[in-house]
Amino acid sequence: MSNARTPFIVRFFSATGRTGWIAIALFALLTIVAVPVCHLMFQEGDALFISTFYVTLIGKIMCYAIVAVAMDLIWGYAGVLSLAQGLFFALGGYAFGMYLMRSIGLDGVYKSHLPDFMVFLDWKAYPWFWAFTDSFVYSIFLAIAAPGLLAFVFGFFVFRSRVKGVYFAIISQAMLYAFLLLFFMNNTGFGGNNGFTDFKRILGYDITSPEMRATLFALSSATLLFALLFGRYVVTSKYGRILTAIRDAEMRVMFLGYNPLWYKLFIWTVAAIICGIAGALYVPQVGIINPSEMATANSIEIAIWAAIGGRGTLVGPAIGAFVVNLSKSWFTVAFPEYWLYFLGLLFVLVTLLLPQGLVGLYQQLRARSTR
Amino acid sequence: MLCKLQFRFFSPTKILRTAILLPWLAAIFSMPVNAELIEGFPLDPELVHQLNGDGNKAKTNAIKQLTLLATPEAVQVLTALAEDRLMIAGDSGEILIRMEGEKAFDATSGKEVSPVPEDMDQVYPNNRVRVVLNTSMSILKLFDPNQEIRLEAAKQIEDTGGADEMFLPIMDRVLAKESDSEIKEIITLVKAMIGVKSTDPAVRLSAVKDLGESDNPDIKLKLTEMTDPANEADSSVRAAAEESLASLEQKILIGETVTRVFTGLSLGSILLLAALGLAITYGVMGIINMAHGELLMIGAFATFVVHDFFRDNFAEYFDWYIVAAVPMAFISAAVVGVIMERTVIRWLYGRALETLLTTWGISLILIQTVRVMFGTFNQEIANPAWLSGSVEVMSNVNLPWNRLIIIGFAVAVLVLVWLLLNRTRLGLFVRAVTQNRTMAGCVGVPTARIDTVAFALGAAIAGLGGVALSQVSNVGPEMGQGYIVDCFMTVVLGGVGQLAGTVWASMGIGIVTKLVEGGLGAVFAKVIVLAIIILVIQKRPQGLFALKGRTAD
Amino acid sequence: MNDVTDTSKIKAEASASAPASNKNDVILEIANISVSFDGFKALNDLSMKFMRNELRCIIGPNGAGKTTMMDCITGKTTPDEGTCTFNNTVDLSKLSEAEIALVGIGRKFQKPTIFESHTVFENLELAMKTDKTVFFSLFAVVDDVMRDRISETLKTVNLSAHADQLAGRLSHGQKQWLEIGMLLMQDPQLLLLDEPVAGMTDDETERTGELFNSLKGKHSLVVVEHDMDFVAQLKSMVTVLDQGSMLCEGEMAAVQSDPRVIEVYLGR
Known part of the structure; x- marks a missing residue:
């Protein structure tokens, strides 16, 4: 056990146990070393070649897994079901997308300094909120600050009035819906329902080159692993214990002198920021961001990733994101008309039969076999 | 002749028009005889021939004159014109009304022309003439005993805005006999809209005041024009226009x-x-x-x-x-x-x-x-007929x-x-x-x-x-x-x-x-x-x- | 986060307003509070005083307003009228529940409320009097001094053997004790205890009585109870509430023989 004199950095990393570190090392080896190497060193036809399709698909799913970890922090540990995580994800994506749009430079269809959709609307200059987005660093900052700030302000008002549980879920969904409508409009400056696309480069490098793909892939993986380490530290800290205490008996926590407002607001804001970062990593990999990322269905689906993997386990939701999204990409090719049936049944069966998720199931089975 | 003409009205294809006109005849004949009104046929031949006169002005003038007569015979002629049945005989140059069954009647005297001349040309109203003709027909419908038809005609006159100063006397006649307040309101409005174009400031003043009574958003533009010295020279009219405009805007807002x-x-x-x-x-x-x-x-x-x-x-x-x-x-x-x-x-x-x-x-x-x-x-789901349409509460408020x-x-x-x-x-x-x-x-x-x-x-x-x-x-x-x-x-x-x-x-x-x-x-x-x-x-x-x-x- | 400044201000206020023990010192004064729920008057112009380091019992039939009174003191319910003043200076109606806890008022609920998915040890750790801001909690570490305090409290509430057990697995009586233990870890000046011995065995009840009697003099205690034997064991002043107002006040024996009290308990 650590004590007060243990340096913070040691405590941060020792929050994750030995099994966790072995898993992280293996995953890092696979995704940060093996996959990029296979993608870059081998050619089409080689046994070890990993195609662009799979690199993009897995890279995309890793971004989803980051969102699932954030969802677990807020739902699994703090007991706050948010149906707006897709909004923060999309805001991060849009923020970085602004940089990507400006990096197109004069290569757009209309050969203008402005993005094509602005030229189309006959705008002469960038709106004020596009200021500085030509800077890579600023747009990364914006991808963190925009979702963070929105979450902070919304959360402050909603948590302050002690809205929780289902109420919170519904109100967060309403906020998501309002933003969806705003981003769908052409004159809000985000490209309407087409959103941003046709990106050309990041920091001068071609965005579609294999090297860039491999880099983004490794970055997504590193971010996912860091999110898991960070999450593990937070939930095992005293703060994390108070968070679960709030989930179980908020009144008692208040009468012990903790103000649940700030406790919930912190994790809610952090979760939003994590989603924003995931969105910023996602957009250059899939090459498009549009308001459909804010569809209410997407955000509810995030909840099912967390539920199927196992709430309150951090790694479970990440696994859930992989399971659901891999099935989705398989179904939509093999049996497109059955995908919604499968997803719908997944929602029903997981909540009815598998309340602890896959990780919980695994733990139960292991407990039974060791007994 | 007249009998035959009336008999024609009962032909099943024209049943609607019959419904409009037949009872209306009685209404016309019971009206006090106007000094300018010529009873029945024959119509003034010059007027009838003007229908085929040179230029739109002559034609529209003739139409208006016939409208002001508002006699069944005038209606006969105008209806024939509207329905492309008014002909001009190639040989005699007489204006004829063509009827079904290859019959023809002289438009001036109302007598049957037999045999029907071989060579006939249609008196063709061009679009500009037709606009005036439509307005005339609508105005004549204002004498119909059926309130719904009168109301619809009144709305039509208001919407097309085709009525001009020449129609003022007949509108006064309508107002004198009309009992329905809604129709009266519309006609008053139409009169006012004509009145503001008058050269007489007194007429304009009273018209502008009348417009202030309305709640129709369409006349806002006209009133706004009238407050501008560039369009309206008389200051008292301008002041009245300002007042009417304010009252109108309030009504529109409501x-x-x-x-x-x-x-x-x-x-x-x-x-x-x-x-x-x-x-x-x-x-x-x-x-x-x-x-x-x-x-x-x-x-x-x-x-x-x-x-x-x-x-x-x-x-x-x-x-x-x-x-x-x-x-x-x-x-x-x-x-x-x-x-x-x-x-x-x-x-x-x-x-x-x-x-x-x-x-x-x-x-x-x-x-x-x-x-x-x-x-x-x-x-695709079609609404039942009884669910379509709307109720007009105010002239600018329609509740579907x-x-x-x-x-x-x-x-x-x-x-x-x-x-x-x-x-x-x-x-x-x-x-x-x-x-x-x-x-x-x-x-x-x-x-x-x-x-x-x-x-x-x-x-x-x-x-x-x-x-x-x-x-x-x-x-x-x-x-x-x-x-x-x-x-x-x-x-x-x-x-x-x-x-x-x-x-x-x-x-x-x-x-x-x-x-x-x-x-x-x-x-x-x-x-x-x-x-x-x-x-x-x-x-x-x-x-x-x-x-x-x-x-x- | 903002609450760092907020809570430190309150603590300064609380320590400034807690003068060294003065025998006739009023720790809490309730003045003319009324609360109504959609026409039903739960409290009706109630006024009471609690002395520092006093143990006071409050009894009364169901619906007398005992729990509502505690809700008003701890900020869960805002009274329609009247004020609650702590340490003569702190107006409790202006503070939130958490702030009221920080000025030194601890409360045990009628139904034992503990953190069921935490261990007994962790329950006490979270209750401990310390900086309660987010920032502090994120980096907090349990040191030896804290560990000692926790094991001391574990001993007091007789749960040493269950320290690493999940609190949800405890018996009803043990949960009550754990909640009392959490209150002790808070080290409040005033403890409000709503039916602390409900669901306890006779043996446990007696031990609880002993514990409360030992706390007398170090803390102020307000005990709401239905168990008359237990109240008698505490040998304290008793206040009887009925229909949102105070009926009478006095020694247990005197109260029990008061005809008005007999009437409200038996007469209806």
Whole structure:
């Protein structure tokens, strides 16, 4: 056990146990070393070649897994079901997308300094909120600050009035819906329902080159692993214990002198920021961001990733994101008309039969076999 | 001759015109004889020949003169002109009225011309002449004994604005004999619109004052023009125009506000119908039914099926398909509700967040099933004829029938639900189970069955909402998704478990949305309504109408 | 986060307003509070004073307003009228629940409220008097001094053997004790205890009585109870509430023989 004199950095990393570190090392080896190497060193036809399709698909799913970890922090540990995580994800994506749009430079269809959709609307200059987005660093900052700030302000008002549980879920969904409508409009400056696309480069490098793909892939993986380490530290800290205490008996926590407002607001804001970062990593990999990322269905689906993997386990939701999204990409090719049936049944069966998720199931089975 | 002419009026193809003109003859002949009025045929030959005169001016002048006569004979000639039956004989140059059965009558004398000349040319009114002719025909209809026809004619004259100063005397005559205030109002307005063009300042002044009495937004532009010294030289007329403009603008504002509040009420009624079922399943039973929107969709599709069935099998009763659709939608949604409750929801009582996720899953399954059955596209649903059209309350306020009926339907459903919950044994059981399940079970209430019935009821009411939605919006598999957020916001704002709260919340959201929409557009209206709801929840976290109560810890 | 400054301000206020023990010092004064729920008057112009380091019992039939009174003191319910003043200076109606806890008022609920998915040890750790801001909690570490305090409290509430057990697995009586232990870890000046011995065995009840008697003099205690034997064991001043107002006040024996008290308990 650590004590007060243990340096913070040691405590941060020792929050994750030995099994966790072995898993992280293996995953890092696979995704940060093996996959990029296979993608870059081998050619089409080689046994070890990993195609662009799979690199993009897995890279995309890793971004989803980051969102699932954030969802677990807020739902699994703090007991706050948010149906707006897709909004923060999309805001991060849009923020970085602004940089990507400006990096197109004069290569757009209309050969203008402005993005094509602005030229189309006959705008002469960038709106004020596009200021500085030509800077890579600023747009990364914006991808963190925009979702963070929105979450902070919304959360402050909603948590302050002690809205929780289902109420919170519904109100967060309403906020998501309002933003969806705003981003769908052409004159809000985000490209309407087409959103941003046709990106050309990041920091001068071609965005579609294999090297860039491999880099983004490794970055997504590193971010996912860091999110898991960070999450593990937070939930095992005293703060994390108070968070679960709030989930179980908020009144008692208040009468012990903790103000649940700030406790919930912190994790809610952090979760939003994590989603924003995931969105910023996602957009250059899939090459498009549009308001459909804010569809209410997407955000509810995030909840099912967390539920199927196992709430309150951090790694479970990440696994859930992989399971659901891999099935989705398989179904939509093999049996497109059955995908919604499968997803719908997944929602029903997981909540009815598998309340602890896959990780919980695994733990139960292991407990039974060791007994 | 006249007999023959009149006989012609009874030909079945012209029955409508007969209805207009025949009784009208009597009205004309009973009028005091005007000094300028020439009784009956013969008409002034010069006037008749002018109809084929040189230039539009001669032609339109002749038309106007004939209109002012307003005799049956003049009407005969003008009608013939309008119906392309006015001919000019090639040999004699006489103007003839051609009749069915290859007969012809002299337009001046009214005598039959026999044999019918071989060589006849049509007196062809070009478009400019036709405009004047149409106005004339409308003005003549103002003498019809049927109030509806007169009113329609008056509106037509007002809309086309084709009447000019020459028609003023006949309009005075109309005003003198007209008893219907609405028609009088319109004609006064038309007169005023003609009057403002007059060269006489006194006429303009009285016309401008008359315009101030109106609430028609179309004349705003004219009045605004009249306040400008560049257009109006007389200062007293300008002052009167200012005054009239102010009074008009006020009336327009009132009219617009009334319209917005009405559309708000209508939107509120739709919200109420959509949210009422949710107020039961969520508010009373504590289930977050994310498939509620899909139950609305099922109601709408049930309507669609009934609609097609009537169209294919009972086309003559098609207009009444909606009446048959109401029970059909009620039952289909209720059946889906029973299946949902029996298979899934009964395991999840007291676990609200879990019901949210499972019912979302169910909603996906329902959407996909409907897609497989009906296709992914929106379906065409025709409104019954009796639901189209509108009621004019003020000249700038028209209330569409379908909206009015939906408001009435919402009220009816609300009353039924209220009676069911508060005046029946079932309602008593439902309230008992939801307040204290264990206790209700102990005193012999069949809790499991009551749960099923209550959930099915909530679903069935959503089905009724679907019937209403099918009349005002697209019917497609995804239609329900757009309503779920609105429905929940309504129930949350009103306060969980409060029917009255749901009513006020839906009307409030509807009206505020429409009022804001007028200025800022639909999207911002939604955003602002959401912001207002979040602020209200700051002050009243349990909703507007939640009861304060003692909670045991 | 903002609450760092907020709570430190309150603590300064609380320590400034807690003068060294003065025998006739009023720790809490309730003045003319009224609360109504949709027409039902739960409290009706109630006024009471609690002395520093006093143990006071409050009894009364169901619906007398005992729990509502505690709700008003701890900020859970805002009174329609009247004020609650702590240490003569702190107006409790202006503070939130958490702030009221920080000025030194601890409360045990009628139904034992503990963190069921935490261990007994962790329950006590979270209750401990310390900086309660987010920032502090994120980096907090349990040191030896804290560990000692926790094991001391574990001993006091007789739960040493269950330190690493999940609190949800405890018996009803043990949960009550754990909650009392959490209150002790808070080290409040005033403890409000709502039915602390409900569901306890006779043996446990007696031990609880002993514990409360030992706390007398170090803390102020307000005990709401239905168990008359237990109240008698505490040998304290007793206040009787009925229909939101004070009926009478005095020694247990005197109160028990008061005809008005007999009437409200038996006469209806």
